[in-house]
Amino acid sequence: MSMVTVSGSLLLVMTVLSGGRASAGPYEPEESEPPATPAEPPYQETRVVDAALPSAADGYDFLFSATVWWRPTLDHGEPSSGAAPALAVSSVVSRALEVVHHEEPGRASFARYLLEGELSVPLPDRSGRVKALAADVTLVLAPADRERLRKLKDLRKDEELWEYERQHERNKRRYLGDDVLKSAGSAVVWWLARHENEIEKAVDMIGPLAQITAAANNEEVPELFRHLLVPPVGARSEGTSGGPLWDGHSKGEAAFDHEEEVGVSDRLLLLLAAVGLKPDMDEYTVFVHRVVRSLEAAGLDEAAEEIRRLLRPAPDEDAGEGPDGGPSGEGSTGGSPFTDAAAGTFTPGAAPSGASERNHGWQEAPEET
Structure with a gap:
């Protein structure tokens, strides 16, 4: 009986424990799979x-x-x-x-x-x-647009470069005008700074630098530096005072113009001024006459005519009369100190007292002189 009772209890317990499990029937359907994603169309x-x-x-x-x-x-x-x-x-x-x-x-x-x-x-x-x-x-x-852009780029670069060059030039002018050429002294110091070992040449450059400084500042050359100019200021005016080339009263109103090219007469004037001959001196007249004759003898008629026209002394009011009211010379015509070159005679204007002996010697000089 005991064995039967224990066996029945064990059977009951196993039945209870297995009662919570859901037994799958042989015909129960299995869980379904998710549907497949449709394939994307090709590109x-x-x-x-x-x-x-x-x-x-x-x-x-x-x-x-x-x-x-x-x-x-x-x-x-x-x-x-x-x-x-x-x-x-x-x-x-x-x-x-x-x-x-x-x-x-x-x-x-x-x-x-x-x-x-x-x-x-x-x-x-x-x-x-x-x-x-x-x-x-x-x-x-587009090709046309590419060409336009290329030209614009080149022009822009050129303009930028040009603007830099203009600015550089303005800076240089400002430097020269406001610093270097402010005065003659500053110009000399600037030149000497660039030529440290040329002291003697710096001395020779004082006059030209002073002249450049005065021109840059629209001023006259200071009196302190005028004697250093080449030629010195006043040399030409002193050598030609009263002359027709400088006072504007020459034949044909031929006044000297610094802008024109320096001619033969201008260079002769510089020579006369350098040796100290002035138009009111007999030596001046004789020298000019001999230069004219020498040029004509060499066939340089154009240069001779220029010197005769521009450097001939102005006619003197009393040149046509001697001390007694008669003619001052036999060969003179119209008060002109020059006579025909072929004649080989020359009569200078009325000379001041004390110079007659010198004039006599010049008049008798041979043509070959």
């Missing part, structure tokens, strides 16, 4: 050729070309065959416009690399119907 191809995209400069457009790859999205199903390529091209061109519209036209090559990176990612268009990307991107300017 299709279309082209964009020379689409004009505005740049940052007005009137200069980029020409954009690319190969557009697109496919419809799953949410909208298969779009119509004509609308899908247009939507893909519109999406790619819009994305390209956002990249290049703030780029300068001269940076077309740089902007092309930006476009290649931006358009290589497939993105849906605004309507979400297609996804599109671009490859083989080209971005160029």
Whole structure:
């Protein structure tokens, strides 16, 4: 009885423990698998050729070309065959416009690399119907625009260089005018600083530098430096005081003009002034006459005529009468001190007392002198 009782208890316990398990029947269906995702359609191809995209400069457009790859999205199903390529091209061109519209036209090559990176990612268009990307991107300017940009760039560089040169010249003028040529002393110091070992030449340059300084400041040469000028100030005016070349009363009103080329008469005047001969001296008249005759004998008639016309002393009011009211000389005509060169005679103007012996000697000088 005990054995039967224990066996029954164990059986009861096993029945209770196994009662919570749900036994699967032989015909109970198994759990279903998730549905398979439908495959995406393949990419299709279309082209964009020379689409004009505005740049940052007005009137200069980029020409954009690319190969557009697109496919419809799953949410909208298969779009119509004509609308899908247009939507893909519109999406790619819009994305390209956002990249290049703030780029300068001269940076077309740089902007092309930006476009290649931006358009290589497939993105849906605004309507979400297609996804599109671009490859083989080209971005160029029209040939005429490229030539204009090249010319403008060259002109801009030339103008920049010219402006720098102008500024350099202004700085140099300001330096010379306000510093170097401010006074004769500053000019001499500037010259000596550039030629440290030429002290003696610096002394010779004082006169010319003083003259340049006076001209730069629109002033007269200071009295302190006038004796250093070459020729000295006053040498020409003293040597020709009363002469027709300097007072404007010569034949034909031939006044000396410093702007004109220095002629034979001017150089002869410098020589006369250097030796101390003045128009009111008999030696002056004789010397000029002999130079004229020598030039005529050498066949230099033009130079002789110039000296005769410009350096002939002004006629004296009393030149036509001697001490007794008669003619001063037998060969003189019209009060002119020059006679015909062929005649070989010369009568100077009335000489002051004490000079008759000298005049007599000059009149008897042979023609070969």
